[in-house]
Amino acid sequence: MRIATWNVNSARARVERIGAWLDRSDVDVLAIQETKARDDQFPAAVFTDRGYEVAHHGISQWNGVAIASRVGLEEVRVGFPGQPGYGDPEEAEARAIGATCGGVQVWSLYVPNGREIDHPHYAYKLRWLQALREAGTAALAADPDAQIAYVGDFNIAPQDDDVWDMAEFDGLTHVTEPEREAFRALNKAGFEDVARAYTPGPGVYTYWDYKGLAFPKRRGMRIDFVLASPALRARVSGASVDREERKGKGASDHAPVIVGLDGEEGLPRDKKKEDGA
Numbered sequence: 435m436r437i438a439t440w441n442v443n444s445a446r447a448r449v450e451r452i453g454a455w456l457d458r459s460d461v462d463v464l465a466i467q468e469t470k471a472r473d474d475q476f477p478a479a480v481f482t483d484r485g486y487e488v489a490h491h492g493i494s495q496w497n498g499v500a501i502a503s504r505v506g507l508e509e510v511r512v513g514f515p516g517q518p519g520y521g522d523p524e525e526a527e528a529r530a531i532g533a534t535c536g537g538v539q540v541w542s543l544y545v546p547n548g549r550e551i552d553h554p555h556y557a558y559k560l561r562w563l564q565a566l567r568e569a570g571t572a573a574l575a576a577d578p579d580a581q582i583a584y585v586g587d588f589n590i591a592p593q594d595d596d597v598w599d600m601a602e603f604d605g606l607t608h609v610t611e612p613e614r615e616a617f618r619a620l621n622k623a624g625f626e627d628v629a630r631a632y633t634p635g636p637g638v639y640t641y642w643d644y645k646g647l648a649f650p651k652r653r654g655m656r657i658d659f660v661l662a663s664p665a666l667r668a669r670v671s672g673a674s675v676d677r678e679e680r681k682g683k684g685a686s687d688h689a690p691v692i693v694g695l696d697g698e699e700g701l702p703r704d705k706k707k708e709d710g711a
Contacts, residue, residue: 435505435536435695437463439585439658440679441544441641441688445469445498449477451684456484459676460703461692462505463535465542467587469498476500491531498528499544499586505536514541515572516565520558529562538666538695539573543586548607556607559589563616571623574663581666584625587641587658587688592617592627595636596656608657625661629673629691632700640675641688649680660693672700 438461442448445466456464464486469476471492481488487507492498501507511532519526532541543566546559566584573580590613591597603609621627639654648654662670672694680689694700 435462435538436692436698436700437461437465437535437538437540437583437585437660437695438690438692439465439467439542439587439660440690441467441587441658441686443468443470443686443688445471445477445500446475448684448686449480451679451686452477453480453484455676455679455690456481456486456502458702458704459690459692463501463503463538463540464690465540465585466500466502467498467542467544469500470495471498489531489533491528493526493528496527497544499531499542501531501533501535501540501542503533503535503540506534508534509539514566514569516569518558518561518565520546520555530566537581539580539582541582541584541586543584543588545586545588545590547589548613551605551607551610559607560612560616563613563620567616567619567623570620570625570663574624579665580663581669582625582663583666583693584620584661585659585691588617589657590614590617591655591657593635593656596639598637598639598653598655602653608655620661624663626667627659628662628667628670628693629660629675629700632673633675638675639689640691642680644687658688658691660691662693666695669695671695671697674699674701676702678702 486502490500548559640658642649642654
């Protein structure tokens with residue numbers, strides 16, 4: 435089985451690219467973020483026409499998360515226990531959806547951006563991550579053998595080599611110590627990044643800004659991750675970042691991350707064919 439995560443930056447704008455990528459990647463489960471669609475606007479047919487079941491959570495033209503699976507889609511959950519909202523009064527946002535797919539509890543997560551260090555959204559981001567850690571800790575305490583994948587756009591670059599130039603991020607979000615500590619707290623709770631061992635840096639990124647020719651200049655960030663519980667981590671056999679999907683007209687500003695289980699290499703099917711697999 436192969437699980438992928440991809441911030442598509444508008445499912446409606448990217449529907450043809452999503453379909454083409456599903457065809458060439460042939461993944462079993464895809465978690466997507468930033469769909470930018472209400473439930474009634476979400477292009478579910480691009481998945482169902484290809485044999486995937488799909489669950490989507492979208493409230494407005496912002497945020498939005500979904501899971502598509504061809505290995506079963508059961509126990510769909512919108513939001514994790516204790517997930518905070520944003521604003522005054524506080525309102526829930528479409529940033530988390532979970533489902534059991536082929537025996538794995540997959541969560542598609544779109545962590546708040548934080549905006550600026552002195553912005554209320556930054557404090558919200560840290561509260562959100564703390565609540566996620568607490569929910570994960572409780573889940574593993576209830577069942578240490580649970581196979582759980584926290585996947586998505588975490589809006590955090592945990593290490594210095596996860597950004598193209600740390601000097602360019604001085605005083606900005608995504609690289610601050612509180613954000614990185616929140617990410618490490620998830621790791622300590624049992625949810626570890628399983629793609630990095632197969633995609634070591636420096637220079638391996640999952641996001642490149644549309645501005646300033648960031649992609650051709652290789653000025654990116656690694657902010658999209660698959661964090662696996664101990665029982666799931668034992669099944670991981672490969673991973674890749676599909677950088678090719680960031681190329682060309684109409685691309686998202688993020689690239690998909692693929693993780694293979696039980697002997698799968700974690701590569702798109704077309705890449706395996708090119709390599710003679």
